[in-house]
Amino acid sequence: MWIAAGRVVIDCDGIGNENAKHKRIEELATLLRRKFNVSALEIADQDSLNRAVFGFAAVIPENWKERSAREFLETLARTIDENAFGRVIVEDCELLVHGEEGPMIDDDLDYGQQQARHRDSVPKSGITEEGRARIQRLRQRR
Secondary structure: OEEEEEEEEEEOOOOOOHHHHHHHHHHHHHHHHHHHOOEEEEEEOOOOOOEEEEEEEEEEOOOOOHHHHHHHHHHHHHHHHHHOOOEEEEEEEEEEEOOOOOOOOOOOOOHHHHHHHHHHHOOOOOOOHHHHHHHHHHHHHO
16 A cells, blocks of 8 residues: 655744634645545644644555556645645655555556456455454354
8 A cells, every 4th residue: 555644844924823823724634634535633833833834644545556646645735735824844745655565556557447446356245254254253252
């Protein structure tokens, strides 16, 4: 699977008090959560009026191409730039591969074909045979 993570530092000169700053950060984080389904929150300098630091993270399915994952990260960064309440000073974003085998992708397939392949590989019930056996063992323990 892919993991997108980033840290953004915003210069917030002109914000009158800490409550206004926190409200603006929360509005930006809520926008990112709703639009991109990512985790986002203020991570440092909570009591500084001149600077806001927040982080974000997203788990991206392993069947996405690397290009699609990078485009997602770029779109996320562009949205932050467009909606930030101050000047973005630092934008440190990374795309990481998690797992020993790396992403299970087929570069010959486009995004729609990869989604269909993934959808076909998941059982209709959403539970694999191994999962069913595990549930039964847990129920027997009760």
